[in-house]
Amino acid sequence: MDIGFSPEETRFREECRDWLHASVPTEKRPLDAADAIGFDKAWQRRLFDAGWAGINWPSKYGGRGLSIVQQVIWLEEYAAAHAPWIGANFVGINHGGPTLILNASEEQKAYHLPRILKGEAIWCQGFSEPGAGSDLAGIKTRGRIEGEELVINGSKIWTSFAHVADWQELVLRTEEGSLRHKGLSWVICDMHAPGITVRPIRKMSGQTEFAEVFYDDVRIPLAKVVGGLGNGWKVAMSTLSFERGTGFIADQVKQSQEIEELIAAARANGMIKDDRIADSLAQLRAEVAAVRAMTYRNISEVLRTDQPGPEASVIRLFTSELGQRLERIAVLLMGEAIIDFAYGDDNPVGDYLRGFAATIAGGTAQIQRDIIGERLLGLPKSR
């Protein structure tokens, strides 16, 4: 057991730091997805051109082919440099791409992976439906096979970045009359195909970042199915394991800055003299440290066994609730200034309102608790 890094890793860290120091954009990322799309694409392109995209993706698809530890180092330095959130590239980089690496055909990988890394192609995730959120196996959107094509009808909801996306990881029912986990397929859906309508949805924070998507006889070639027809559930589970696991390292690292900023703010406005506030901050600082330790432990485990395991749900649950505690205390430290919040402002209130997503998106806190109870503790399955 050790927390040190090899000389090579330390050199890599310095390279990351130097480049970020010189290159992080000075202007702020716009909050709304539609306004931010140009920014997100340009930033991703810069990352790619300088060799910082896909640190641990295979080099034959444009990645760097480095280790997962180096990926973590990059993300740590990225957050430390206050580099912008990758925004619209989140799905492609954090779970679309990794799912393709694991499950897609050579042709699919060769086409899509470099485009994701270059920020040329924005991806979105079409899993949830009005009647199939937590109960993902309740998917009703269907794809009828006609010759070499799927003809798609139905709708998806809460699709982040749908209105700016080029491609979608779409899970739908391709076997007529199939039930639950069976007969589903994971498909690369062209968001520009005729028959797709996107209706953006406004969040309580004022942003428009997700949308409802309707499919009306949308035709997608069968060659766009990933992992084979009818294997959608298995492929979707690998997507979720990336979404719940490594996809959140960047957020975890960000929390370590947030707590330092909160402590500084509480010192500055004197609220640290309140025992309860001082105690909460001390507690949060310890918890933030534990998140890094949990991440390091999980990554070491993955390196050793090649299995992410249900610990990903433990980390996901702990970090999402911790993030919300941080956001809550940030708002508390603002005092009356919380009232001044206006839509579109980038301040702690925005983070607080957006932060409700952490225990909902990607599987709610309750669903994560089910997974932990059943897969880690061996309790009987309730679903």
Added chain:
Amino acid sequence: MDLTPNDEQIAFQTATADWCRDNMALEGARARPDGLWAELEAMGWMALTAPGMDLDHATEALVFAELGRFLAPIGLLSTAVANRWFPHVAEGKVALALTAREPEPLRVLDPAGSGAVLMGEPGGLRLFDLPDAFTDQRGALHKTPHTPTIDLSTLQSRHEWTSSLWTEDDPAPPLHLQLLSAAYAVGCADASRDMAADYAKLREQFDRPIGWFQALKHICSDMAVRAAAARSQLYYAACALGENAADAAFHVAAAKRLADQAALDNGRANIQVHGGIGMTDEAAAHLPLKRAHLLQFIAPAARETLLA
């Protein structure tokens, strides 16, 4: 960077757990056999980081988390720390004093059979003599009776200050004590989690194991999350202390804070999962809870260290 135990560490961990299961069941914590200390001594756990053995803090923390899971004697903590920092003076069992200020007498935990007492303070460790008369629990001579603490496996007594040795101006010794007590608390949190999960698989109501119900399953999952966070931070802290990292004091304090909290919260939750039987003296659910209450007074994490 690697925060998973290596093969040698896993071997230590497994051997400790196996021995504890066979010789020191948690259920027996309220009345441990007289010869237990000699057996523990023979196993060598109280000298893992002593000069000569030179194992690292990470291995020691893993072992102490296992010992903590079975509510091993508190004297193991102080003896292991004394063996590391007072190698030529400390002999045999060393009891543990909670930090006190003169003239307040020392509150000595697990004094039976001890020749010395160890006390941790922020600037170092003190090792006090225990007069012979004090050491024999049953002898007619001892001045202060040994009375129970809330933790049914631990006795305590009051003791006047005597001459002491002091590890001055070295931050590492008290951190070592804090690390090992954090490991005990992690074990304690694990014990409650496992007891709750086992019971939730066994006990049936409404024709199903109670663990089927989410209201109970989620209590257990939260216990697992608390234990996992505390354990990860323990590993990190052990490495930080072993490598003399600049922020070792913070990481050890964070480990102690999270471990204490996990031990307390899991201890309480475990009783709820057990329902009526959980509140009874005859059941074991209260044992880790009571141990958790005791541990929070041993080398507690200072808020100033966490905010420094």
